[in-house]
Amino acid sequence: MATTSLSISETCAAAKRASRELAALSSEVRDGALCAIADALIAHTSEILEANARDLEAGEAAGLSDALLDRLALDERRVAAMARGARTIASLPDPVGEVIDGSTLPNGLTKRRVRVPLGVIAVIYEARPNVTIDAAALCLKSGNAVVLRGSSSAMHSNAVLAAVAERAAAQAGLPAGALALVAGGGREELAELATQTGVVDLIIPRGGEGLKAALKGVATIPVIYAASGNNHVFVDASADPRDALAIALNAKLQRPGTCNAAEKLLVHAEVAGTFLPDALAALSAAGVRLHGDARARDAAPGVEMDVATSEDWDTEYLAPEMAVAVVDSLADAIEHVNAHGSGHSEAIVTASTASARAFQLGIDAACVYVNASTRFTDGGEFGMGAEIGNSTQKLHARGPIGLRELCTFKYLVEGSGHIRA
Amino acid sequence: MATTSLSISETCAAAKRASRELAALSSEVRDGALCAIADALIAHTSEILEANARDLEAGEAAGLSDALLDRLALDERRVAAMARGARTIASLPDPVGEVIDGSTLPNGLTKRRVRVPLGVIAVIYEARPNVTIDAAALCLKSGNAVVLRGSSSAMHSNAVLAAVAERAAAQAGLPAGALALVAGGGREELAELATQTGVVDLIIPRGGEGLKAALKGVATIPVIYAASGNNHVFVDASADPRDALAIALNAKLQRPGTCNAAEKLLVHAEVAGTFLPDALAALSAAGVRLHGDARARDAAPGVEMDVATSEDWDTEYLAPEMAVAVVDSLADAIEHVNAHGSGHSEAIVTASTASARAFQLGIDAACVYVNASTRFTDGGEFGMGAEIGNSTQKLHARGPIGLRELCTFKYLVEGSGHIRA
Numbered sequence: 085m086a087t088t089s090l091s092i093s094e095t096c097a098a099a100k101r102a103s104r105e106l107a108a109l110s111s112e113v114r115d116g117a118l119c120a121i122a123d124a125l126i127a128h129t130s131e132i133l134e135a136n137a138r139d140l141e142a143g144e145a146a147g148l149s150d151a152l153l154d155r156l157a158l159d160e161r162r163v164a165a166m167a168r169g170a171r172t173i174a175s176l177p178d179p180v181g182e183v184i185d186g187s188t189l190p191n192g193l194t195k196r197r198v199r200v201p202l203g204v205i206a207v208i209y210e211a212r213p214n215v216t217i218d219a220a221a222l223c224l225k226s227g228n229a230v231v232l233r234g235s236s237s238a239m240h241s242n243a244v245l246a247a248v249a250e251r252a253a254a255q256a257g258l259p260a261g262a263l264a265l266v267a268g269g270g271r272e273e274l275a276e277l278a279t280q281t282g283v284v285d286l287i288i289p290r291g292g293e294g295l296k297a298a299l300k301g302v303a304t305i306p307v308i309y310a311a312s313g314n315n316h317v318f319v320d321a322s323a324d325p326r327d328a329l330a331i332a333l334n335a336k337l338q339r340p341g342t343c344n345a346a347e348k349l350l351v352h353a354e355v356a357g358t359f360l361p362d363a364l365a366a367l368s369a370a371g372v373r374l375h376g377d378a379r380a381r382d383a384a385p386g387v388e389m390d391v392a393t394s395e396d397w398d399t400e401y402l403a404p405e406m407a408v409a410v411v412d413s414l415a416d417a418i419e420h421v422n423a424h425g426s427g428h429s430e431a432i433v434t435a436s437t438a439s440a441r442a443f444q445l446g447i448d449a450a451c452v453y454v455n456a457s458t459r460f461t462d463g464g465e466f467g468m469g470a471e472i473g474n475s476t477q478k479l480h481a482r483g484p485i486g487l488r489e490l491c492t493f494k495y496l497v498e499g500s501g502h503i504r505a
Numbered sequence: 506m507a508t509t510s511l512s513i514s515e516t517c518a519a520a521k522r523a524s525r526e527l528a529a530l531s532s533e534v535r536d537g538a539l540c541a542i543a544d545a546l547i548a549h550t551s552e553i554l555e556a557n558a559r560d561l562e563a564g565e566a567a568g569l570s571d572a573l574l575d576r577l578a579l580d581e582r583r584v585a586a587m588a589r590g591a592r593t594i595a596s597l598p599d600p601v602g603e604v605i606d607g608s609t610l611p612n613g614l615t616k617r618r619v620r621v622p623l624g625v626i627a628v629i630y631e632a633r634p635n636v637t638i639d640a641a642a643l644c645l646k647s648g649n650a651v652v653l654r655g656s657s658s659a660m661h662s663n664a665v666l667a668a669v670a671e672r673a674a675a676q677a678g679l680p681a682g683a684l685a686l687v688a689g690g691g692r693e694e695l696a697e698l699a700t701q702t703g704v705v706d707l708i709i710p711r712g713g714e715g716l717k718a719a720l721k722g723v724a725t726i727p728v729i730y731a732a733s734g735n736n737h738v739f740v741d742a743s744a745d746p747r748d749a750l751a752i753a754l755n756a757k758l759q760r761p762g763t764c765n766a767a768e769k770l771l772v773h774a775e776v777a778g779t780f781l782p783d784a785l786a787a788l789s790a791a792g793v794r795l796h797g798d799a800r801a802r803d804a805a806p807g808v809e810m811d812v813a814t815s816e817d818w819d820t821e822y823l824a825p826e827m828a829v830a831v832v833d834s835l836a837d838a839i840e841h842v843n844a845h846g847s848g849h850s851e852a853i854v855t856a857s858t859a860s861a862r863a864f865q866l867g868i869d870a871a872c873v874y875v876n877a878s879t880r881f882t883d884g885g886e887f888g889m890g891a892e893i894g895n896s897t898q899k900l901h902a903r904g905p906i907g908l909r910e911l912c913t914f915k916y917l918v919e920g921s922g923h924i925r926a
Contacts, residue, residue, distance in 0.1 A: 104867070189887070195888075202900075203869065286900065300725075326922075331922065335924075422525065445529050446528075452916070452917050452918070456614055456918055456922075457923060457924045459925040461916075465610070466616060467611075467616075478623055478707075478727075479729075479900060483916050492899035494869075494872065495882075496875075497874045497875070498861070499874070501751060501752065501877070502878060503759070
């Protein structure tokens, strides 16, 4: 595979050259390449599964947990899902070339702000080999060259997936270097990749806190960190109790391991006595381990509940586990959320338009929900088609990181010999 | 002055608290505060000029250059200009609350992406005391709390300006802490300010390369660096020679010390022989010191010109000085610009729609001009009303950093008990 014989900086430089050509290609060619990648994945399924078997064997020998081995494992169905994913991304509207806004200036100059690719995006990811195809498809669709760095545990799978995709993309007319996998799982290689100033335009880590921490120490190029979510559901005094319970159950349990799951339940003191006994019993019966403050425990003495510690309010459980607090007012709820939330997804259940407005205005988070589950924070649910993660930072990308967020823009200004007076 | 008695982290924490209230204030209150600041500046002119006299005295004693002393000096006219600037910013459209886009999702959820303040913005600046008011007005207008850190050479002026503005803002209904000046010009204080993670949302340095370098080493919070511009004017084969000369002269000379001035002239080989003799004679006669490559020097043997070194192509002169090269094609021009430009403002002069399109597509820069001077890259010229600098980074802000770029957004999602299936 050609890509692994180059050094990291050579690979990135080649990606930079490719990015100049990529930015000028029509969406027809880019979409065609994604479909060609999908076809090639299907055609090379057995080769991919063979490589995957070697990774699984090595993983078993190294004593990886069953959960990690499952994340690593591919089969025909999973390969087909990757191909389908690439085709879905190909079918999305092209973000490149979109005119964001524009005007004719008083002096007659026309000015347009046009969405363009960032250039080169590096994606660093762990375990799941399907990210190889997913990340590549999102970056190429948005006109970016992509440099991939997977985990060593999936090295054989990733190498074959990247080689198959690279070959298919080149045959479909993408420039050489537009898609590359870099080898080397060490800290030094990570640092080399994360310091390609002027060459790599953005680095996106998709992995655990260890990876993020490692990057934070060394990166000199822009990073968008996929975020964790310490999310709250606030049940206002006027909330419909059935809606409130349904939303709390859904936000907590529909998929507890995700960043948009709720971790906290806040209840207005006025309804704590009526709402909490049934609600906490239902959450407990559904298998949620509860941590309650004094008033929550008092309100539902029949429900098994731990004493919530101050640490609980800042903890993302990513599990069927939830901390519950009673607050005296909407203002207190907002203050609690802004103090402890991670700025991801926050929900209020209320019948009051005034409370809804105040919550929307007061909460400092990427996504603020009124009478809906936090679980909707998702590129697919938001109609963005696909995402590469969720951002809780405030600059550039906030919320789902979709195709648009993988782009920048430039101002195109046209005149007829205009000079400044 | 209350602000200086707090530590940097206390000042930032107070700004954070203020930012929560600021984000919920109507534009009427924020605009009223800017007008109140303008009135107060006029009312306190003599106090401001007294403080400025102390800075000038200290500056003279310290042997500051005449240029620096001029930048430092205030008089009635300059104070009035500051007040006028604040009123102009107050009159701009409010970026806060603008619905950027939105839709009703297939499941009936309504989703809006709404522009909101970033929170707390720290502005670090050098010499000119007017930045105190200018930066404060832009930040407050966009609903942000602002922490200012000026240079020690303007400490008395800045202290009075900030105190006058702070008092006026508070009387007009802005929360305490919304505007604060921090003292301490040392590296340690800079580092403390630049590491207020979760408190200060953005730091904007307005100063020289030394300040930027100092920040790059220590900042853990997002920074937008006001950019330098190594900008090019490319004269295509089909260019109208009069337009080309007028644009080159304007881009170089209308204000040579600015980041949007042109530093390089590239000329298509087909017209080098006809265009360059007159054009370079005119630039030279206008006082521009020229550095030419071999072909440029050959084309205009009668014009005094230095031999352009490889360093010249990467140098921003910020002076009446320009390097000139002959290129064989539009593609070579694009490659040269992308290799040496700083991604700020790039112009082509051409009569060919095909060349214009290719240049717009191929150039990787914040602002790409067709038949117009690079000098138009400016918040005011772009109809953004005002700016706090120009960005050549690709994430979040690219080009003029106006009110919109001092904001982030959040998704507001409304349902009627929606849960995810």
